[in-house]
Amino acid sequence: MADEKIDQCMKPHGEEGIETIKNMNENHKHISEFAFSCVEVGKDDNILDIGCGGGANIEKFLGITSGNVDGLDYSEVSVSESVxxxxxxxxxxxxxVIQADVSDMPLEDESYDLVTGFETIYFWPDLGETFKEVSRIIKPDGQFMIAQGTDGTHPDDEKWLATVEGMSVYTAPELEKYLLDAGFRNVDCFKKADDYILVVIAKK
Structure with a gap:
């Protein structure tokens, strides 16, 4: 049962996947709220949320910008729930909302002003190359925001890493290096006071 729950977090599927998405929308609220307080969104920005889950953050962004707000997820259930x-x-x-892999997105170059990833990069393959793919679809002077519930020092990190195959946890310096190596020109890191929540915003 534990393995099934972990698998659902990585790629929600079936009826249980719908419940998992609902729980994630609720459990990740505090991470999302902090992330939204860190990023500046233009009134007509076009935005893409990668790993959009149940579409809660798409909904928030739609209330901020008059531009388009799209979603991408490799889970069919997540795409359906976001829609x-x-x-x-x-x-x-x-x-x-499209079903696709972040490492090979069927999207045009320089399409978005802001790309976001909430609680998702733990499962992204070959982070350096994937960040280059994200950079490709961001407009010049655009932003890429990563939000995660751990800054790499959370007491539960080791437990999750030992349990979940293919999962990785990153510190702020590690993410900054990956992002700069991928071609982003500037990286800002924000840590929530008295918490482990980390938000990283890279400028192209």
Missing amino acids: KRNQSAVDSGRCE
């Missing part, structure tokens, strides 16, 4: 949650924006053409 349901943001159906009116999908119907009006302001939102598209």
Whole structure:
């Protein structure tokens, strides 16, 4: 059962996947709230949320920008739930949610002002190359925001790493190096006071 729960976190699927997404939307609220307080969003920015889960952050961004807010996830269930949650924006053409792998996204170069990843990079393959792929779809002077519940020093990190195959946890300096090596020109890191929540914002 534990392995199944872990698998659901990595790639929600089936009926249990829907419940997992609902739980993640609720459990990640405090991470999302801190991240939104760290990033500046332009009034007409086009935004992509990678690993969009149940679409909660897509919904938030739609209330901030008049631009398009899209989502990408490699879980069919996540895509479906994100579309349901943001159906009116999908119907009006302001939102598209696609099923794809972050390491090879079927998106045009320099499409977005802001790309985000909430609680998702733990499972991204070959982080250096994947960050280059993210950079490719960001406009010049655009931003890439990473938000995660651990800064790499959380007491539970070792337990998760020992349990979840293919999972990695990164510190702020490690992420900064990966991002700069991928071609981003500037990286800012924000740590929530008295917590382990880390937000990293890279400028292209």
